[in-house]
Amino acid sequence: xxxxxxxxxxxxxxxxxxxxxxxxxxxxxxxxxxxxxxxxxxxxxxxxxxxxxxxxxxxxxxxxxxxxxxxxxxxxxxxx
Amino acid sequence: xxxxxxxxxxxxxxxxxxxxxxxxxxxxxxxxxxxxxxxxxxxxxxxxxxxxxxxxxxxxxxxxxxxxxxxxxxxxxxxxxxxxxxxxxxxxxxxxxxxxxxxxxxxxxxxxxxxxxxxxxxxxxxxxxxxxxxxxxxxxxxxxxxxxxxxxxxxxxxxxxxxxxxxxxxxxxxxxxxxxxxxxxxxxxxxxxxxxxxxxxxxxxxxxxxxxxxxxxxxxxxxxxxxxxxx
Numbered sequence: 001x002x003x004x005x006x007x008x009x010x011x012x013x014x015x016x017x018x019x020x021x022x023x024x025x026x027x028x029x030x031x032x033x034x035x036x037x038x039x040x041x042x043x044x045x046x047x048x049x050x051x052x053x054x055x056x057x058x059x060x061x062x063x064x065x066x067x068x069x070x071x072x073x074x075x076x077x078x079x080x
Numbered sequence: 081x082x083x084x085x086x087x088x089x090x091x092x093x094x095x096x097x098x099x100x101x102x103x104x105x106x107x108x109x110x111x112x113x114x115x116x117x118x119x120x121x122x123x124x125x126x127x128x129x130x131x132x133x134x135x136x137x138x139x140x141x142x143x144x145x146x147x148x149x150x151x152x153x154x155x156x157x158x159x160x161x162x163x164x165x166x167x168x169x170x171x172x173x174x175x176x177x178x179x180x181x182x183x184x185x186x187x188x189x190x191x192x193x194x195x196x197x198x199x200x201x202x203x204x205x206x207x208x209x210x211x212x213x214x215x216x217x218x219x220x221x222x223x224x225x226x227x228x229x230x231x232x233x234x235x236x237x238x239x240x241x242x243x244x245x246x247x248x249x250x251x252x253x254x255x256x257x258x259x260x261x262x263x264x265x266x267x268x269x270x271x272x273x274x275x276x277x278x279x280x281x282x283x284x285x286x287x288x289x290x291x292x293x294x295x296x297x298x299x300x301x302x303x304x305x306x307x308x309x310x311x
Contacts, residue, residue, distance in 0.1 A: 013232070014257065016188045039141075064149060067142055067178065069185045070232060 001045050003057040006074040007066045008038035041065055053077050084111040085127035085303035090156065090172075092117045092136035092147045097280060101132040101169065104280035108297045117150040127303030128165040129156055131172025133225075133278055143186060143228040144174030153179055163309075165209050165302040166272045167295075170226055173264070173274030182267055182274045183241050184233035189226070190257025196225040198288060199277055200252040201263045205245050208266050209302040210273045213294040219252060220291035222277035229276040230257040231265070244268060249275055271302075 009015040015036050022035040043060070047053050057075050066073040087110040091098045102112035113123045117136075122129065137146035147153070153175075160166045160181055168176040176182040189195055198221050206216040214220070233241060238259060241247060249264035256276075264275030279292025 014187065014190055014230075016190060016192045020192050064145060065141070067145070067185050069234065070187060 001048055001050070001053045002078045003043045003045060003053055004076045004078065005041040005043065005057060005061060005065055006038060006076070007041065007061075007071050008073070009036055010070055010072050013070050038071075050077050084109060085300060085307055086111050086113055086123055086125050087128045087130060087300065087303050088113050088115045088122045088126045089130045089132055090115050090117060090152055091132075092134065092150060092171075092175075094136045094138055095132050095134035095171070097133035097169065097171075097278065100278075101130050101280040104283045104292070104296055105130065105300065107283055108293060108300045110300045110303060115152060117147070117152050119152050120155060122152075122155045122159060125307065126159065126164070127307040128167070128299050129159055130299070131156070131166070131168040131175050132280075133170035133172060136171055136175065139228070142174075142178065144171060144176075144178040147171070147175040148178035157181065160267075160272050163269070163271050164306055165299060167210060167299050168272075168274035169278055169280065170224075170229075170276055173276055174228060176272060176274045181272050182265055183237050183246065184231050184259075184262075184265065186228050186276070187230040187232045187257075188228050189230055194225070194227040195229065195256055197223065199224045199255050199263070201249045201277055202252050204247050204250055207245070208248055208270055208273065210266070210295055210298050211248055212301065213298045220249075220277075220282075220294065221289040222279055222282045222292045223288075224255060224263075224277045226256070226276055229255070230259070231262040231276075232259050241265060248273060249277070 018036040105112040203214040251261040266273045279295040282289040282292030
């Protein structure tokens with residue numbers, strides 16, 4: 001199975017990368033109120049049970065893929 | 081026993097201040113040993129561990145994230161929990177936070193720029209293994225060079241860390257948007273410290289400052305004490 005993890009800077013945490021992108025978008029003439037830059041991580045797993053996959057990926061997120069102090073994450077599990 | 085205590089300097093792929101740290105520790109009286117990240121153990125008779133600056137694993141994922149789970153980190157964790165002194169410099173600080181051996185996290189600098197210059201830092205507590213050669217309130221000049229140096233903790237953690245006097249160094253001015261101008265912290269037990277400034281680059285007046293030597297010499301003292309206590 002495949003799991004997609006979406007990692008974002010937590011709300012209220014300064015995101016200098018997002019601010020830099022916002023500045024550039026404004027320079028290109030786009031009216032942008034806010035930009036936040038996160039990260040997408042696709043994980044292919046041998047496990048085939050959705051609940052099991054979700055549990056494993058949640059552990060991956062709290063142990064490595066995201067830093068819960070400063071980042072939030074969402075997990076989407078897909079059939080291949 | 082060799083009268084120069086062994087100080088292990090961990091080398092990750094992408095570390096780039098490992099040799100400077102080893103040189104400076106040698107100048108402060110230690111017997112520095114470079115230890116590759118894939119090692120499962122520290123050299124026998126290690127009295128202290130330094131995680132040096134650099135860009136371990138290319139800062140993939142987050143600065144220090146991959147290094148925090150490197151094989152050698154199990155040995156570093158065990159060494160720290162036995163009371164062994166551990167110092168993380170810059171990328172080493174990021175790694176210790178990612179490994180949750182230190183509170184908080186290092187975020188990108190608020191000014192969106194890499195900062196590379198001498199910084200003035202104030203010793204907030206001289207009552208730690210690492211600052212025993214300093215005076216409380218003493219101002220040190222030590223260079224910084226980092227893109228992800230803004231220390232962050234949630235409010236509850238910050239209040240707790242401040243109350244427990246775990247904030248050891250603060251910048252005398254805003255350098256990178258660090259919460260409370262924090263430049264260096266220790267763990268609750270007081271034997272693990274991380275700081276963004278580079279003491280190994282300030283160990284001789286020829287380098288512009290010898291203030292970093294105060295911190296490294298204290299670490300070498302702590303290494304000797306740790307070895308004596310274990311003997």
